[in-house]
Amino acid sequence: MSDNSIMNIGDLAEPAKVLIEKIADATGTLYEPKHIVEVAKAQAEAAKIQSESEIEIAKSKSEVARIQAESEIETTDLQRRALQRWIVEQGQQQASIENTTIKAIPQLNEDADPNAIEDDWIIKFFDKSRLVTDDKVQDLWASILAGEANRAGSYAPKTLTTLADMNQKSLTLFNTFCSLCIVYLEDPNAFLKVPSNFKIRDARVPIIKGGITDVATLKGRSDRDLDKSAQKSQSIYRKYGFDIDEFELLSEYGLIQDETLWDYSHFWYNNEIYIPLNPSAVTPPKTEDYQKITVSGFRLSSIGRELFHITKRDNPPEYLEHLIDFFEEFYALKMYRFPKK
Secondary structure (H helix, E strand, O other), X not given: OOOOOOOXXXXXXXXXXXXXXXXXXXXXXXXXXXXXXXXXXXXXXXXXXXXXXXXXHHHOOOHHHHHHHHHHHHHHHHHHHHHHHHHHHHHHHHHHHHHHHHHHHHHOOOOOOHHHXXXXXXXXXXXXXXXXXXXXHHHHHHHHHHHHHHOOOOOOHHHHHHHHHOOHHHHHHHHHHHHOOEEXXXXXXXXXXXXXXXXXXXEEEOOOOOOHHHHHHXXXXXXXXXXXXXXHHHHHHHOOOOOHXXXXXXXXXXXXXOOOOEEEOOEEEOOEEEEEEOOOOOOOOOHHHEOOEEEOOEEEOHHHHHHHOOOOOXXXXXXXXXXXXXXXXXXXXXXXEEOOO
C-alpha cells in the first residue's frame, strides 16, 4: 500500500469521512504515515553522526578513555538498532491500521454513525488489530470495525480480546463450527421481510452426546434409543473434523457453551428458515401443525454470536440433508422449508 493510501478523504462518502476522522481523533494522525518514518529517520541520522563524533574523540584519548569510548559506542549502536526496529514496527503497524480501515469502508451502511463509537473502543480495537499482518485476518477485523460503525455496541471489548488471542487453527475451526450452526432468530418474520434484519437469539451445533442434558429431548424413549441417536449424531460432525477435542478448544476460547437447551420453533440455515411440523401435516401447513423441539448441543456464547456475523461460512448442503434426516428421525416430525416472500 502506498504512503498516500488514505490521504484523499474528500472523495469518500460521508460515513467513511466521519469514520476516518473519528479514528484520527481517538488514536492520533492516520493520514500521514510518512511523518513517523521521516522523524524516525532523522533521529537515526542524528544518532549516527553523534556516534561517529564520539569515535573520533575517543581515538585521541588515553587507553582508559578509549575503553570508555568503546563502551559508549556499543551503547549507541544498541540504541540505533532499537530505533531501526522501532521504525520497521511502526511502519508495519501503520500499514495494518490503514489496510483495515480501507477494507472497512465499503462495508459501511449509508446510515452508519461512526461518531457513536466510543473512543476507548477504537483505541482498544487498533491496539489489537494493528499487530495483524495476515490479509484474511485483517478482513475479519475490518468487518468488525464496519459493524461497529453501522451499529455502535455490536462488538464488546471482550470480543476484540478473544479474536486477538485466536490463531489460524482456532479461526478455521470456529468458521467451520459456524458453518454447522442452526440459528434461532429473534424475529423470523422481520428476517423474511428484510434479510438484513438478522438478530440471533440462539445458535448451536445440535449434537446429541448422550449426556444428562439430552434426556430432556427424549420424550419417553429408552436409554438404548438415546445411545443410538448419539452415535448417529456424533458421526455427522466427525465428517467435518469435529470431535470432543475440537469442541473443547472453542470452549476454552469462550466461544461456545455446553450443557444448554433451547426450544426451537424454527431454525435458520444458509439464509433459509425451516420449521418443525407434525409428521402428518400437509403443505402449506396449518398453525396447529407447528411444533417445538428442545435442542441440546454446543451453543455459541455471546462472544461467539457476535463473531458469527463476520465468519465466511461454507454451509455444506449435504450437512443440511443429514441434519434434517436426523431431526425427523430423532424428534419424529417433518421439517418444512418456509418459502421466501
